[in-house]
Amino acid sequence: MKSAQHASLISRLVEVVGSDHVLTADEAISAHLADWRGRYRGAAICVVRPASTAEVSAVVRACAQVGVAMVPQGGNTSLCGAATPAPEGDAVLISLSRLRRVRAIDPANNTMTVEAGCVLQTLQEAAAQAGRLFPLSLAAEGSCQIGGNLSTNAGGVQVLRYGNTRELTLGLEVVLPSGEIWDGLRGLRKDNTGYDLKQLFIGAEGTLGIISAAVVKLFPLPRAIATAWLAIASPTQAVRLLGDLQARFGALLTACELVSDLALGLVRKHFPGSQASFSASPWYLLVELSGGDDDQSLRQTLEAFLGEALESGTVSDAVVAQSGEQARRLWALRENIGEAQKLEGVSIKHDVSVPISRIPEFVERAGRELAQSFPEIRIVAFGHIGDGNLHYNQSKSQAGENAVFIAAQPAVNRIVYDLVHELGGSISAEHGIGQLKRDELLRYKSPLEIEMMRAIKRTLDPQGLMNPGKVL
Template sequence: MTPAQSALIDAVRAHSGDKAVVTDPDDIAPWLTDWRGRFHGAAPAILAPANVEDMQFAVARAHELGVALVPQGGNTSMVGGATPPADGSALILSLRRMNRIRSIDPAAGLAVVEAGVILANLHEAAEAQGMRFPLTLGARGSATIGGLVSTNAGGTQVLRFGTMRSLVAGVEAVLPDGSRHDGLAALKKDNRGYDLDHLLVGAEGTLGIVTAATLRLVPAVVDRATGWLGVESPAVALTLLRAMERGSGTAIESFELVPKLALDLVLKHIPGTRPPLDSSHPWLVLVDYVAASPDTAKPALEALMQDALAAGLAQDAVVAANEAQAGAFWRLRDSISEAERAEGPTMAHDISVPVDAMPDFMESASARVEAAFPGVHCSAFGHLGDGNVHFHVNAPAGADGDRWRAGVGEAASHMVYDLVVAAGGSISAEHGIGQMKLAELERLSPPARMAALRAIKRAFDPHELMNPGKLVTLAPSPPTP
């Protein structure tokens, strides 16, 4: 622990109380490793303010002392975005005590929520008011609102509602000098220059600490039906999606594509799972249909499925009989990453390409990577309708994890990202850059983009005290003539 870190810890404890500081190594240890277990850090303490005023004090004092801070919510980052540096040079700044839902206004369709609120808890609170927050993902039981805002999270309802940026109506944040940005007012029109709220959305804590957000709510679902279909290919799946959308307007809320390989791993490793269809298919589709009137969603989805079967777009199909069965269908989709991790080493890529190009990309990129690296198996799954899939490269059976990732895995990742950029896509669709993709962002981004990112970072955080080593780092200053 450095003298500056010690001084910061003492100052925060004196100002905010003992609960605002955690120094027991056993209590800190669970928060030093990312969800995937790939990145391991060190930190002498966790600072845990309980309100925005205490957060301002901690950040301002850290700024004065030159102490780096790593903001952290549920620690569910898929790219090491909330893991502190391995050298112990930063303290963790936890948002978990800032967990109040300040208000829910059903008439306005808005909720003001602190950064430490767990997504599932917001879902429950909104539903109790006859509303819902239309963003969900597999980590909803631990992911926090601040992290979802800071990474511009996506999830399975982007098809209809967009990413987190589309759902954020305002942001409260503590900037690197400890000053407070209050943008929580949900103004429909505001032309006072740069949009600071949306600049902070997706900034991964590198420009300041999101402490609360005003979020858009929609009316609770009156009726929902969930279906599972077997299809021949990603191209057929996209044709199926568009046919369903033509026949239903905006009723198709989620449309997830899953390869047989991924389903087989879930059935192998996740207890209590079973295939919804008796027949085997190379690709599977999971679809949610929502309706504004009771008892109408299931017959409407059944009619769409009958049309798909008659048109040869689906080989087999089933609609969940009840909510429990619908949950079982979704568990198959949500458990893919867990099942792949249980099977062995995986290089995970969260990528996007134009929607029309995605079906060909899923198959052609998989074939090219598998041909270049014999023994690996590619698995592309996810949100076909918004051009975002999770493209995973799985190691051969028995591969040594660390050795494989450092060798074949890294080389395969380079190839995947090169193929994505060649297709006009993005190497990060919804998980962010974190530290895992830092070098690839630099390698594959146009110089103008990197210069702009660095200029923004330099303006907000010239000393790189906010989540150092994530998203973008400042280039060394040129020598003085």
């Protein structure tokens, strides 16, 4: 589009949302144009901030009528560049941050209806005020928005018990690429009336439409929580412990997180206040139980289990949190890994999943092959062993060497992703595809799967205007 056409579109958008919410100045839109990791930076005609589903619809219609691409954006915490526009600057970036109402809470139905711009932590707090739990929990929960969580099918630390975002969602409201509004806000756990259309948009990263609201599941607030940090020898021990924990505690097991010594070391380095009063070990597990009658009895039950594990040698050391504050400190050791890596410098990041039974094989083989090809490589491994999802990241300690290493990312990816594929895994467990893994998807998805995805895209977005260049 020419500048005159840009100006005309901007004028139409101002009519829809008001001049205060159509941003064009460089200083006003700069933060929207780069991803959280600093890997991607784009440009845009403007940033528009609608405040309602009707305004989102009007914005989309205005862009579609003149053939202008649209990039939806929530909290801009994407780790794969899914919410960053292309450098050409020929798209309108649609920020959903003003759609932040909790529309309704139905405690009897255990559901909550929320708008896409609600920050995840706000949902958690609103549910708690109603005596309920919204269990989606991840490191970015203080800034990420539920629309982005839905669009990437976010996972987090409690997938083991409650499932990922897809499993926590009952209904959606979506603005289609035409500007039409699909109202699928149904709080039903049983609705067998044909295709489950909401599943098309969850995990689609805004390429099929813009999620404007959702009905999500709530759960009873757990009366008791017990948290422990365990020192273990290997991922093999971790898998064995996971099985033992599941056999002993069943649905009480909420989270089981694997952390390598190098990952913990980065947290200690960049967060000097981190407390970790346990023995050094090659690997660690962070375990949480929730449920039961009270904290003390649940904690005692966990301590009895850990006593047996210490006697058998399955665990070499264990710390059980004696208060909520101690539990938060243990969780901070896990949740600060991502930020510590960012402070340490650029790394090659992989968000992969394999069958839980094959995690030890993946860690051993991938580490050996990477070390052979890239001597003195640092591998930061951590993640959700309870659902087979590992964050598996690599770098070099010296800045100059690391720059050369980062340039070798395609070769690193081949080693990691080819092994993941061989083991029956996925190259993206919870972060999505975005720009980062778009080409990799073509390598590991079958031609039939890719064509089925493209057929859905052509049907819902025939002009190809919705978040172009992402996923496909």
